[in-house]
Amino acid sequence: MNKEKISDIQSVKLMILFIFGSTLVIGTGGEAGRDAWISIFIAVILAIPIYLVYSRILSLFPGKDLFEILELNFGKFFGRIISLPFIWFAFHLGALVLRNFGEFISTVGLPETPKIVPIIIFGLLCIWGAKAGIETLAKCSEYFIIFVVFLLIVFSFLTIPIIDTDNIFPVLGSGYKEIMSGILSAFTFPFGEVVIFMMIFSSLRSKSSTSKVFISALLLSGVTIALLSVRNIMILGPDTIEAVYFPSYFAIGRVNIGNFLQRMEIAVTVVFILSGFIKIALCLTATARGVARVIGFDDYKILITPTGLLMVNLARNIYEDIVEMFDWAFKVWPYYAFPFQVILPVLIWIFIELKQRAKNKANTTEVTIDDGSSG
Amino acid sequence: MVKNNKLFCVITMLICSCIIFTGCWNYREVEQLAIASGVAVDEKSDGITHLTIEVVNIGRDGKATYEPKYIESDGYTFFEAARKAVTKEGKKIYWSHAKVVIISEEIARKDIAKYLDFLFRDAETREDIWLLISKEKTAGEILQSKGMLKPIVSFQIDDAMRSQKSITRFPFIQLYEFFDRLFYKQVAPILPTINLVEQHGEKSTHVGGTAIFKGEKLIGFLNEEDTKSMLWLRDEVKGGLIILKNAAGTDDNVTLEIYKSKSKITPIVQEGVLKMKVEVDVDVSVGEIMGTSDFISSPGRQKLKAFAEKRVEEDINTMYTLVRDNYNADVFGFGRNIEMKMPDVWKQIKDDWDNFYAELELELNVKVNIRGSATTRVPLKAGK
Numbered sequence: 123m124n125k126e127k128i129s130d131i132q133s134v135k136l137m138i139l140f141i142f143g144s145t146l147v148i149g150t151g152g153e154a155g156r157d158a159w160i161s162i163f164i165a166v167i168l169a170i171p172i173y174l175v176y177s178r179i180l181s182l183f184p185g186k187d188l189f190e191i192l193e194l195n196f197g198k199f200f201g202r203i204i205s206l207p208f209i210w211f212a213f214h215l216g217a218l219v220l221r222n223f224g225e226f227i228s229t230v231g232l233p234e235t236p237k238i239v240p241i242i243i244f245g246l247l248c249i250w251g252a253k254a255g256i257e258t259l260a261k262c263s264e265y266f267i268i269f270v271v272f273l274l275i276v277f278s279f280l281t282i283p284i285i286d287t288d289n290i291f292p293v294l295g296s297g298y299k300e301i302m303s304g305i306l307s308a309f310t311f312p313f314g315e316v317v318i319f320m321m322i323f324s325s326l327r328s329k330s331s332t333s334k335v336f337i338s339a340l341l342l343s344g345v346t347i348a349l350l351s352v353r354n355i356m357i358l359g360p361d362t363i364e365a366v367y368f369p370s371y372f373a374i375g376r377v378n379i380g381n382f383l384q385r386m387e388i389a390v391t392v393v394f395i396l397s398g399f400i401k402i403a404l405c406l407t408a409t410a411r412g413v414a415r416v417i418g419f420d421d422y423k424i425l426i427t428p429t430g431l432l433m434v435n436l437a438r439n440i441y442e443d444i445v446e447m448f449d450w451a452f453k454v455w456p457y458y459a460f461p462f463q464v465i466l467p468v469l470i471w472i473f474i475e476l477k478q479r480a481k482n483k484a485n486t487t488e489v490t491i492d493d494g495s496s497g
Numbered sequence: 498m499v500k501n502n503k504l505f506c507v508i509t510m511l512i513c514s515c516i517i518f519t520g521c522w523n524y525r526e527v528e529q530l531a532i533a534s535g536v537a538v539d540e541k542s543d544g545i546t547h548l549t550i551e552v553v554n555i556g557r558d559g560k561a562t563y564e565p566k567y568i569e570s571d572g573y574t575f576f577e578a579a580r581k582a583v584t585k586e587g588k589k590i591y592w593s594h595a596k597v598v599i600i601s602e603e604i605a606r607k608d609i610a611k612y613l614d615f616l617f618r619d620a621e622t623r624e625d626i627w628l629l630i631s632k633e634k635t636a637g638e639i640l641q642s643k644g645m646l647k648p649i650v651s652f653q654i655d656d657a658m659r660s661q662k663s664i665t666r667f668p669f670i671q672l673y674e675f676f677d678r679l680f681y682k683q684v685a686p687i688l689p690t691i692n693l694v695e696q697h698g699e700k701s702t703h704v705g706g707t708a709i710f711k712g713e714k715l716i717g718f719l720n721e722e723d724t725k726s727m728l729w730l731r732d733e734v735k736g737g738l739i740i741l742k743n744a745a746g747t748d749d750n751v752t753l754e755i756y757k758s759k760s761k762i763t764p765i766v767q768e769g770v771l772k773m774k775v776e777v778d779v780d781v782s783v784g785e786i787m788g789t790s791d792f793i794s795s796p797g798r799q800k801l802k803a804f805a806e807k808r809v810e811e812d813i814n815t816m817y818t819l820v821r822d823n824y825n826a827d828v829f830g831f832g833r834n835i836e837m838k839m840p841d842v843w844k845q846i847k848d849d850w851d852n853f854y855a856e857l858e859l860e861l862n863v864k865v866n867i868r869g870s871a872t873t874r875v876p877l878k879a880g881k
Contacts, residue, residue, distance in 0.1 A: 230620050288833070292840035361680030362673075376673060378625055385623075 130335050132260035135267045136400065137319060137339035138346075142270065143401035144222045145312040145347055147394045149369045152452065154304030155296040155360040156289060159351040161304030166344030168305065169313040172464055173340055175471045176320050177333035182474060187324040189415040195474050202416045204470070209412035211462040212318050213433060216405030218451075220245055220437035223398050225444045230371055230387070241437050244395075244402070249430035251403040252410070253423055256322060259403055266396040273389045274346065278353055280377050280386070285356040303456075310456045312347075313340065314463030321408035367448060406430050531588040534565070535597035535651030537636035538575070538612050540604050545571050546612065548578040549637035550590060551651050565649045567641055575615040592621045597651040598672070599629050599691060601636040605708065605715035610679060617676055624673035627658050630708040630715065632692040642693055642700040650702060654691065657704045665728055665737030665755070666705045666721040679713065683850045684833055685826035686710040687727075690718060711826045719820070726816035729777055729809070730829040732760040739781060739865075745804040749788025753781040753805060756868065764835045764842070765860070771842065771853075773831050777809065777863045783870040789878040793870050805865045817859050827854050 128136070151158035151165070183191045188208060193201035224241040232240070251259055294301070316336070323332070350370065354363060357373040366372045371390045378384040407422075410429050414422035441447045537549040550568045568585050572578030583589050604612055616622045631639050640650055647653045661669040667689035678686040688708045693700040707719040707727065719727060728734045739753040757780040765774045783792060783801070791797040820828060832850050836843040846853045 233620060288837060291837040292843075295836070295840045359677050359680070362677050365676075365680065372624070376624060384625075 126255055126257045128257055128260040130331050132264055133319075133323070133335045134339045134342070135263045136260050136404070137316060137335065138343045139263050139267060139270065139397040139400040140318070140404055141312045141316065141339065141343040141347070142393070142397040143312060143315075144219050144394065144398060146274075146350060146397065147226060147368050147370055147390060148222060148448075148451065149351065149354065149363065150311050150347070151304040151308040151351060152364060153307055154301045155364075156291075156355055157294060157296045157301055158304055158308075158355060158360075158363075159290070159348045160294065161301050162308045162344065162348040162351055164301075165305045165308035165313055166340060166348070168309055169316075169340055169344070170337060172314065172467070173316065173336040174333055175467055176317065177336045179467065179471050179474060180320060180323055181332045182478065185324055187322060187411060188320040189412050190324070191474070192470070193415070195470075195477060204466075205412055205416055207462060207466065208317075208321060209409055209416070211459075212321060212405045212408035212412065213429070213436070215315060215318065216248075216402050216409065217433045217436035217440055219398055219402050219405065220248075220433060221440055221447060222451075223394070223402075224437065225447055226368060226371075226391075226394065229367060229444060231391070238438050242434055244399070245430055245434040245437070248399060248402040248406055249427055251399060252406040252426045252430065255423070256404075256407060259400060259407075263400055266400065270393050270396055273393055274350070277374055277377070277386065277389050278350070280379060280383060281353060281357055281373065283379065284376050285353065286359075287356055289356045289359045290352060306456045306460075307452065308347075310459040310463060311451070313344065314459060316340070317463050317467060318404055318408045320467070321411055322404060367444065402433075406433065409433075529588055530591040531568075531582075531586045533590050533592055533595045534649050535595060535599070535640055535654070536579075537599040537601070537631070537640040538604060539601045539635045539637055540607075541571065545573060546575055546578050547571050547637070548575070548582065549640050550579070550582055551640050551649065552586065552590070553594075553649060563649065565651075569637070575612055576619075579615070592619065593623055595622060595626055595651070596655040597627045597629065597640075599631050599636040599639055601631050601634075602715065605630050605710075608713050609710065609715065610713035613672075613676075616672060624671070624676075626672040627655060628670065628672050628675055628688055629654070629691040629704065630688050632690050632706075632718070638700075639691055639693060639702055642702055654702055654704065657702070658689070662735045663737060665725050665734055667724055668707055668728065668731075669733065679710075681833065682712075683827060683847065684830050685824075685828045687828050707828075709820070709824055709826050709828055711824070716826060717824050719816070722812065723816040723819065726809075726812045727820070727828060729758070729760055729813055730762070730775060730817065732758075732762065734758040734760070734779075738784065739779075739805060739809065741801075741805055741808055744790070744792065745800045747788065747790040749786060749790045751783065751787070751792060751801065752785035753865070753867075754784035756780045756782065762829075762831070762834055764831075764839055766842075767860075770858070771835070771846075772858045772860050773834070774860045775813075775862065777813075777861070778866070779809070779864070780866050780868050781805070782868050786877075793874055798867050802865050802867055805867075806863045809865065810861055810863045813861055813863070814859065821855065821857070825851055825855055831857065 151161040154161040179188070179191060183194065186194070189201075189205045192204050195201065196204055220241055223244050224237040227240040228235060228237045251262065319336075354369045354373045357376060358366075358369055362372070363369045368390075371387050374390050375385070375387045377386055406426055406429060410422040410425040413425050413429065414420075419425065441450065531552045533550050534553050535551040539547040539549070541547050548570045550570065552566045552568060553563050554566045555563050568582045570578045570582040570585065572581055579590060598616065600609060600612065613628075616626065633639055642650060647656070658669070661667065668687050670688055675686050675688060678684050687710065689704055690706040690708050691702055691704050694703045695701075705721045705724070707724045708715055709717045709719060725734065725737065734755060735758065737755050739755060741751040741753065743749070744751040759778045761776040761778070763774050765772055786792055792801040820826060827850070831854065832843070835846075
């Protein structure tokens, strides 16, 4: 059924762009004030075991995605039941990112254009991307990441004249409660969202290195996000970061080098569009795959267009306005996303491990033969 | 046939695109915009906001000429007044190139934040605008004065602000820095002030001095001399002059030109009392000696150095006492400094900072290094 293959390095790039997604524009860990970057670092470290769980589940069944694994282990009926929350999560996440994009464009760029216009246009683009398949997206990401990294590095250097290092001091002055909630917020957005990759990573070319892919993508993107958070705190200060919707956009907007290099916020938009496209397209792919498996279709691609259009609708109707969106993203999301990102995967993992072990005990020889034939 | 079909499809799509996708949803042509270069905010007696918007009028006859036009507009809110200006000019005001916002003293004394909300919130206004407090009766008259070198007054103020480094007689604060400070409760925000001076019989703008805020309310002004002393305590002196009247007991006035200055500010606890330790390290050169005294030889330089150090120290101390006792406003950001360097101490005194600051002592140590005497080795005088 699935003949698409992507290499390890492509998956790493795909995952990095996915994690960047809307994070670079909205920012994360804001609860911790000037210690947001510490929260992000700790969230990265805490994400490592979870990522190992994800990759362990995948590497036990090479060439299969989460939905297939669930069916294999829980039986056809229960497997499909357990798939449902994951499908919803992928669908919902895609819609949220789409809405972020719409709000961003309409807030900073085109206030008089109805929000639905950028959402529809971007949604159609993502449908196209997802329909082209994960292989194409992976190749896209190889190309996109050059731009993203280039822009991030160049524009971070340009901000050097306006950074005020005093802003991050005192380190650890925010209090442990704030830092803890910052960790939760940074963990669930964006690092935990990588659970989506369990639903699409049947396409990995090599089997043994799943964990390497997950961990290296996590470290690279995590360190970048933390450093950018330091940059934003140094430029804007924690109070302004809390006051504005899109901190990175404001931070870059303050760059003014000799009255010549100025008004370069658009770079932030470019980064958002490139990485947001990958993120939404992957959410769409994951949703379509899940739906296809649950209703027993062979080809998930015919489901992408309807799913995508539904996603556009959900994105349009999910919030009243931008205030509600940010309230939700910061106050509800961490608690809402945690079960999908940690509790369910860990339970599934424990179940699968126990089952494997029982199987191993019951019939050692059979398993070794199995391994040989599947390899 | 197949090929023709393809061609047909492509051409149809192209035509459709031409019709549907050209132009933007809310496009704006440049000649439909009135480009605002600055705005002055006043309040009429009945609580109505009165805006004076300076608009750049670009000449259409081949040569690029530009001249200012002034639109006055009233409204219950800033936004209303700004929008109403459209009815007078017939064009929509475009804010992205605005350089200057002048706020009248009256408004600033009541609540400046009220009038700045629009500028902070709106997507079209930029954050690197200069914000100044008018010391004239209305802010509008400053904008409507005559520019000396540039016809557009806002652009002239912009130039004056950018030359701050060599003047050091007003603080260098852009809109966003003011916002950043406004958010932080224990720091008193400051802004430069602007007034009109007469030159060749015409009124012209002059930037100098400081307006001190406590929260969102203006509470007082500092003159230009005190402003420089204040900038020393904020480590914001990057250039400018030190003028020594009757230097070192002589009748001669001496000018020192500042090349480099660094103020190191640290909170210290001495015998159980928290103090601010300020070490100012200034590199200067003798820029002018109005007289015949010898300040160039080694002993003369020593004398001048000691005198300059004492003078700067006195100036800073006088200004500090004035600001602390009269206004009780922490314009120097000492509170923030303590938070940075002694977070535990700060947590205890944070809520009572105003009272604490009222008794905060300064331990000042000024070091003036005379690095040279410009191009000459001797004072200019008639030969014997």
